Amino acid sequence: MYQTTYHRASSVDEAASLFAKGSEAKFLAGGQTLLPVMKQRLASPSDVIDLGKIKELIGVEASGDMLTVKAATPHYDVATSEAAKKTIPALAYLASLIGDPAVRYRGTIGGSIANNDPAADYPAALLALGATVKTSKRSIAAEDFFQGLFTTALEDGEIITAVSFPVPAKAGYAKMRHPASRFALTAVFVAQTKSGEIRVAATGASQSGVMRIPAIEAALKANWSPSALDNVSIPASGLLADIHGTAEYRANLVKVMAQRAVTAAG
Amino acid sequence: MGVEGIGARVVRKEDKRFITGKGRYVDDIKLLGMTHAHFIRSPHAHAKVKKIDSSAALKMPGVVAVLTGQELVDDKVGNLICGWAITSKDGSPMKMGAWPAMAPETVRFVGQAVAVVIADSKNLARDAAEAVLVDYEELPAVADVQTAIKSGAPQLHPEAPGNQVYDWVIGDEGATDAAFAKAANVVKLDVTNNRLAPNAMEPRAAIADYDAAEEHFTLYTTSQNPHVARLVLSAFYNIAPEHKLRVIAPDVGGGFGSKIFIYPEEMVALWASKKVGRPVKWTGDRTEAFLTDAHGRDHVTHAEMAFDANNKITGLKVKTYANFGAYMSLFSSSVPTYLYATLLSGQYNIPAIHAEVVGVYTNTTPVDAYRGAGRPEASYLIERLMETAARQLKVDPAQLRRTNFITQFPHQTPVIMAYDTGDFNASLDAAMKAIDYAGFAARKAQAKSQGKLRGIGVSCYIEACGIAPSKAVGSLGAGVGLWESAEVRVNPVGTIEILTGSHSHGQGHETTFCQLVAERLGIPISQVSIVHGDTDKVQFGMGTYGSRSAAVGLTAILKAMEKMESKAKKIAAHALEASEADIVIENGEFKVTGTDKAIALPMVALAAYTAHNLPDGMEPGLKESAFYDPTNFTFPAGAYICELEVDPGTGKTSFVNFVAADDFGRLINPMIVEGQVHGGLAQGIGQALLEHAIYDANGQPVTASFMDYSMPRADDLPSFNLSHTTTLCPGNPLGIKGCGEAGAIGASAAVINAITDAIGNNNLEMPATPDRVWRTIHAA
Numbered sequence A: 001m002y003q004t005t006y007h008r009a010s011s012v013d014e015a016a017s018l019f020a021k022g023s024e025a026k027f028l029a030g031g032q033t034l035l036p037v038m039k040q041r042l043a044s045p046s047d048v049i050d051l052g053k054i055k056e057l058i059g060v061e062a063s064g065d066m067l068t069v070k071a072a073t074p075h076y077d078v079a080t081s082e083a084a085k086k087t088i089p090a091l092a093y094l095a096s097l098i099g100d101p102a103v104r105y106r107g108t109i110g111g112s113i114a115n116n117d118p119a120a121d122y123p124a125a126l127l128a129l130g131a132t133v134k135t136s137k138r139s140i141a142a143e144d145f146f147q148g149l150f151t152t153a154l155e156d157g158e159i160i161t162a163v164s165f166p167v168p169a170k171a172g173y174a175k176m177r178h179p180a181s182r183f184a185l186t187a188v189f190v191a192q193t194k195s196g197e198i199r200v201a202a203t204g205a206s207q208s209g210v211m212r213i214p215a216i217e218a219a220l221k222a223n224w225s226p227s228a229l230d231n232v233s234i235p236a237s238g239l240l241a242d243i244h245g246t247a248e249y250r251a252n253l254v255k256v257m258a259q260r261a262v263t264a265a266g
Numbered sequence B: 001m002g003v004e005g006i007g008a009r010v011v012r013k014e015d016k017r018f019i020t021g022k023g024r025y026v027d028d029i030k031l032l033g034m035t036h037a038h039f040i041r042s043p044h045a046h047a048k049v050k051k052i053d054s055s056a057a058l059k060m061p062g063v064v065a066v067l068t069g070q071e072l073v074d075d076k077v078g079n080l081i082c083g084w085a086i087t088s089k090d091g092s093p094m095k096m097g098a099w100p101a102m103a104p105e106t107v108r109f110v111g112q113a114v115a116v117v118i119a120d121s122k123n124l125a126r127d128a129a130e131a132v133l134v135d136y137e138e139l140p141a142v143a144d145v146q147t148a149i150k151s152g153a154p155q156l157h158p159e160a161p162g163n164q165v166y167d168w169v170i171g172d173e174g175a176t177d178a179a180f181a182k183a184a185n186v187v188k189l190d191v192t193n194n195r196l197a198p199n200a201m202e203p204r205a206a207i208a209d210y211d212a213a214e215e216h217f218t219l220y221t222t223s224q225n226p227h228v229a230r231l232v233l234s235a236f237y238n239i240a241p242e243h244k245l246r247v248i249a250p251d252v253g254g255g256f257g258s259k260i261f262i263y264p265e266e267m268v269a270l271w272a273s274k275k276v277g278r279p280v281k282w283t284g285d286r287t288e289a290f291l292t293d294a295h296g297r298d299h300v301t302h303a304e305m306a307f308d309a310n311n312k313i314t315g316l317k318v319k320t321y322a323n324f325g326a327y328m329s330l331f332s333s334s335v336p337t338y339l340y341a342t343l344l345s346g347q348y349n350i351p352a353i354h355a356e357v358v359g360v361y362t363n364t365t366p367v368d369a370y371r372g373a374g375r376p377e378a379s380y381l382i383e384r385l386m387e388t389a390a391r392q393l394k395v396d397p398a399q400l401r402r403t404n405f406i407t408q409f410p411h412q413t414p415v416i417m418a419y420d421t422g423d424f425n426a427s428l429d430a431a432m433k434a435i436d437y438a439g440f441a442a443r444k445a446q447a448k449s450q451g452k453l454r455g456i457g458v459s460c461y462i463e464a465c466g467i468a469p470s471k472a473v474g475s476l477g478a479g480v481g482l483w484e485s486a487e488v489r490v491n492p493v494g495t496i497e498i499l500t501g502s503h504s505h506g507q508g509h510e511t512t513f514c515q516l517v518a519e520r521l522g523i524p525i526s527q528v529s530i531v532h533g534d535t536d537k538v539q540f541g542m543g544t545y546g547s548r549s550a551a552v553g554l555t556a557i558l559k560a561m562e563k564m565e566s567k568a569k570k571i572a573a574h575a576l577e578a579s580e581a582d583i584v585i586e587n588g589e590f591k592v593t594g595t596d597k598a599i600a601l602p603m604v605a606l607a608a609y610t611a612h613n614l615p616d617g618m619e620p621g622l623k624e625s626a627f628y629d630p631t632n633f634t635f636p637a638g639a640y641i642c643e644l645e646v647d648p649g650t651g652k653t654s655f656v657n658f659v660a661a662d663d664f665g666r667l668i669n670p671m672i673v674e675g676q677v678h679g680g681l682a683q684g685i686g687q688a689l690l691e692h693a694i695y696d697a698n699g700q701p702v703t704a705s706f707m708d709y710s711m712p713r714a715d716d717l718p719s720f721n722l723s724h725t726t727t728l729c730p731g732n733p734l735g736i737k738g739c740g741e742a743g744a745i746g747a748s749a750a751v752i753n754a755i756t757d758a759i760g761n762n763n764l765e766m767p768a769t770p771d772r773v774w775r776t777i778h779a780a
């Protein structure tokens, strides 16, 4: 009952048609989320369609004011990409903090955002940078893509092909690592767009997944400096609480990580 | 003697196979016709097992059998035992509930097995296990000692009313009360010693193979003491008489105490292999390790220390509640009593001590010895008390310790232990110098100007290891003797096999034990091999735990070597026509001292086995054995100092420096000793900052995977600064004290003392997670 059929797709179209043929098919990218879940027998797809070897899904490219990370690009490639480091160093830095080396060599941006773990790193960057998620069917604004814990706008069989990040004027990321999993206990991405908009997103904090922090955005709009946040108070209600951090602690971290992200952004 | 003798930093022989993936662990072994076991485990912390329906599972492909706890009872397989009898203060024996290997009626912790599926493959067994329907009736559960001892709390075992296993005392209560009545100052402290999951890298595993023709069992198992496993399986669990049971513990990937015990899975595998007539293999996964490997620590303690006007300690009172989990594991009863309270004197002259320990059942995984076993709990308590006292009495913490150090040896403490030797000032001096203790205030001020809270914490630990004198432990209730055995076999061509009752599961015995032979005979260690871990090959022995393998196991080898050398010298003297008294052993040769006459070891060996020309009346052969029973525990001690910074914004701790100055007596291989200290420190720091096996109020484990249970990683740890001061142990001829557990015993208090110093608030429990530290800072 836990048997599955593995397919290695060589193009996005082939992956989509393989998916349509399976009764309960699943896409596989780095497998860093899907495979542990299958091993625990919490998922039992009829077919596993590997996107990881599709050439058109791998790579990081900068052109004009846009940095594009293709969906099956592993975190390690983003962390070490010259294009990323030049245009959005905060994004390369974020990728370098994901999990451990094994996870970074295999895990991908597409898998990460498709999974939308409330403590994952990338969703904060997508939201703060105002990124666009490109799929086999359409383009989705980050704002609309993330829809709460482990929920996204993706339809059945829809394949993420890339994420396009507008290059910001400034950006910074600060992460307090979860001591056991190394996901974000709470992490904050701050960005100043080239048009002067301030966008701040926090991950790991909220019970409803990645979120913008309007109070911090407003304070930074008035004064782009860590001290501008000294008197901002983040309410603990609605925040996650577990053995590694109370809601009050996470509320504190939202502010402290935002301050450090601003310092990092310069 | 020689480059590979005692004191040489010889590279570990065993690492070639470990590093190249050629280690042979239980799970690597495959037997013809082997079946696979998958255990069906309770999802409830406390429940009645009403019905087990395996009819659907039995029809599934590849399923050989589904066996239940009731069948174990029917076949008269014994319940698990606890091998150390403790007597309560009212004179009554400890109160134990029965622990069947699979529960026929009642489950008392999440993960307790109720049935096992035996199938042709691991996956088929797992598939079928999902089809076995177990009907449970849930019962109220209790997970922590404070709740378990309250009246009206859910009760685990009818044999143990109030969930109390024992209420045990040690020391002189009257003298202690009198000391407190006269005290100039009293320091009080409440501490919790957090429960830990041992997490050896290799999960437990077993393969059982029954040979019907010979009525003989072979068990391959992940054990630290295969001989004890055979004894217990045979004498108490009714599996087979000893001569019909061979236990093999091949390469074992770490134990930390958790692989001392004989677990239900091994028993069931043996029993099942006879029932199904095929070999049965079980390999636990990480979840099963979290749920069923015996946990460590879990104490709640109130302590008070009395001081006179000169800051000399005059008395110590301790009351500890020890959480045993749902059943009494093999050595559990001794851990919070004779391995804990007997160390409460620490490195200090304390004239009067009284301690009371209440052992409590809860609906959690059984708790037993874990690296240090009782001694980390004692050391943590005493060293936090000393730091608390220094702050309350407004004296320098190092100075307060010096004021109270024991300086005369031997020293009889009021709690059984008689310390043989030590120099506590020397290790504290070394540690303070290494960390530049005097310059700390300036560094703290500097850190403050950068917004960081810097703290320093001292921990002067002492422990008792090299366990243990058999007569002494016998008089305290132990069911076994704790000597060790050895056999030295010189082969006819002069290579040597050492058979030891110790077991290596990471310690490096295959190297260090050879170094003793190299030292004595002047031959390279490549000429020597160490044989261990197989009851058919090696004489009965007691295994490895309690930092005993060098102090006890290696001494047994020394005794056997001495016997062998004495015979070899007689043979050499006969061949060289010299007097036996004139023979010396050098560079692999037996020489007539002061001459150039010599005969090489291989020739002596050959002479022993050809027996053509031996001294009159001498038996052929060159093989000797010895049993060594120590006369006392050994007492490694040392001073650890930790300097760290706390980030007030996040509560996160970063190490600045960690110095460890240990006195282990003689070091056989300093490189291996350093590795042992590094690992121990990692575990002590892990306990202080990261690790905690947590249950919710209903007994559900919250930390049953590495996504929730924080194991220390390399980047959580500082680069350690180690040094050694040495007083040789007078209790054994090699002067060895032991080094396997010290790091785990001494480190936690140093870390917590440093954090509480940094944040100026002593009200902090382990693990000092960033969240806890931040809340403590902001509660102040």
Ligand SMILES: Cc1cc2nc3c(=O)[nH]c(=O)nc-3n(C[C@H](O)[C@H](O)[C@H](O)COP(=O)(O)OP(=O)(O)OC[C@H]3O[C@@H](n4cnc5c(N)ncnc54)[C@H](O)[C@@H]3O)c2cc1C
Pocket: A026, A027, A028, A029, A030, A031, A032, A033, A034, A035, A051, A071, A072, A097, A098, A099, A100, A103, A106, A107, A108, A109, A110, A111, A112, A114, A115, A117, A119, A120, A121, A122, A154, A158, A159, A160, A161, A181, A182, A183, A184
């Ligand atoms: C030990 C560990 C630590 C980790 N630490 C972190 C951390 O610190 N921060 C962090 O952010 N993450 C962390 N992760 C998660 C990691 O980043 C994963 O790689 C990521 O969540 C999933 O990516 P993947 O490529 O492995 O996806 P997979 O596991 O292969 O797939 C995950 C899900 O996404 C779907 N999917 C994959 N690709 C696509 C696509 N192109 N289009 C549509 N659907 C797709 C799959 O069908 C599946 O449902 C950690 C994981 C582990 C195991």
